[in-house]
Structure formats: C-alpha cells, structure tokens
Amino acid sequence: MPDEPSTVFIVDDDDEMRESLEYLLKSVGIRTKSYSSATAFLTDYQRSQPGCLVCDVRMPDLSGLDLAERLVQMGIRLPVIFMTAHADVPMAVRALKSGAAEFIEKPFNAQSMLERIQRAMVEDRKQRAAAAHWNEFAAKMATLTPKERESLVMVLEGAPNKAVAARMDITERAVEMRRASIMKKLNAHSLAELIRLVTEHEHNAHCHCPPRPT
Structure with a gap:
C-alpha cells in the first residue's frame, strides 16, 4: 500500500x-x-x-x-x-x-x-x-529472451557488435536489432544508461539488499 x-x-x-x-x-x-x-x-x-x-x-x-x-x-x-x-x-x-x-x-x-x-x-x-524501482526493473529483465540475455552479457563486457556477431553466429545487423530490443524492454535510452541500469541492478542483487514488498 x-x-x-x-x-x-x-x-x-x-x-x-x-x-x-x-x-x-x-x-x-x-x-x-x-x-x-x-x-x-x-x-x-x-x-x-x-x-x-x-x-x-x-x-x-x-x-x-x-x-x-x-x-x-x-x-x-x-x-x-x-x-x-x-x-x-x-x-x-x-x-x-x-x-x-x-x-x-x-x-x-x-x-x-x-x-x-x-x-x-x-x-x-x-x-x-528504491526497492519498488528495482523490483520493477527485475520484472523487465525477466522479459529478456535467452539470446537477449547472452547478448547483454557481451554488451556489459564491452564487446563490439562485430565480436558479438561472430560469437553468436549472426549478422551485425541482427546484433543491432537485438540490442535495440533489449534497450526497449529495459527502457534504456542510451548504451550508457543500459550499462548503468544493469550494473546497479546486479549490485543490488549481489550485495543482498532484499527488495521490500510494495
């Protein structure tokens, strides 16, 4: 409430x-x-x-x-x-x-x-x-497909599109489309914002700051 x-x-x-x-x-x-x-x-x-x-x-x-x-x-x-x-x-x-x-x-x-x-x-x-915000973000993260999650990991590692395409055996255009889908689902308006949001989300999870029910 x-x-x-x-x-x-x-x-x-x-x-x-x-x-x-x-x-x-x-x-x-x-x-x-x-x-x-x-x-x-x-x-x-x-x-x-x-x-x-x-x-x-x-x-x-x-x-x-x-x-x-x-x-x-x-x-x-x-x-x-x-x-x-x-x-x-x-x-x-x-x-x-x-x-x-x-x-x-x-x-x-x-x-x-x-x-x-x-x-x-x-x-x-x-x-x-803050807990409500990160609960909502976690729900958005849950909507990512396995392939999108795999792509996101490589984005966080700083891999360029060409490297992601090679590792996933898809075209660079497909990588761009997948990244655009990820950003839309997570409501990130830039690559920098995407990295910040995911990094902060992971930090909250790893430091065991339990989300409070809203």
Whole structure:
C-alpha cells in the first residue's frame, strides 16, 4: 500500500515509557502503535507497513538487539532506533551491525527523538521507493529472451557488435536489432544508461539488499 501513512512502532516493556512516547508522537500528528514485547510486535507487524521501529534494548523475552537481528534475518529493513538507560561499547557495536538507524540513551531530549524518528521515516520511504524501482526493473529483465540475455552479457563486457556477431553466429545487423530490443524492454535510452541500469541492478542483487514488498 504505497499511500499508507508511516507508523512509529514502539516496543518497550516499560508502560510509562511507551505511553510517554505515544503522547509525544501523537502531539505532532505522528501515527503510533505500541507493544510491550518484541514477540508481540513480531506477531502483529506486516512488512508492507512503512515507518520505523523505536525499541528498548533490554527486554525480558526478546531483547531489542535480538529483535533487530531477527528482522534482518527475515529480510525486513525497517529502520530501528534503539533506546537504553545502560549503554556500553559492545552493545553499541552490535546495534550498529544489526543496521540500527539510531542509538539513543535514556533519558532523551524530546525534540532530538522527534528529529531522529522523522529522519528514519524519510529514509524508510526512500528505501521502499528504491526497492519498488528495482523490483520493477527485475520484472523487465525477466522479459529478456535467452539470446537477449547472452547478448547483454557481451554488451556489459564491452564487446563490439562485430565480436558479438561472430560469437553468436549472426549478422551485425541482427546484433543491432537485438540490442535495440533489449534497450526497449529495459527502457534504456542510451548504451550508457543500459550499462548503468544493469550494473546497479546486479549490485543490488549481489550485495543482498532484499527488495521490500510494495
């Protein structure tokens, strides 16, 4: 649902902290949803829901760090803002490795928290838009025929038309027509744009940046 409003998901076993955060966010018109445990959040959350996660690090059943790592394992890249009253270096390192957007110590400044949350929600929207773009490009790539894919590989290697024609045992005119078909299917308006699009697509796939459902 691309037009669904962003939600700040609050996960903290401290009732007072959850209520305080909810009040703060709702006072500036930000939609919220809160949970008293990481397990409750995981049970309820739908990966198509945009927004960010604000969670305490230390919780009884599943810690905030465990939750963030679980989300990564599930291919969910929801930005995470960790809160803790007892920060240490190993905790901060683990938080950053899990892809944390922010790491903030309690008690925190309300304005600072709002700014961090707003940045996280903007980043989430950007990531979702990028994922939608590359999902669409992957669908276009899937329309290429085996011969077009073979030709595309040689184009990316920098092979001239004459070399492609020789390797595929076709005429140079046929190579040009095949390249034109590839560019049309991938909506590339120049050879440079075609190479850039395919290279970026392959990079996204190889660096294992999982596309988010839209």
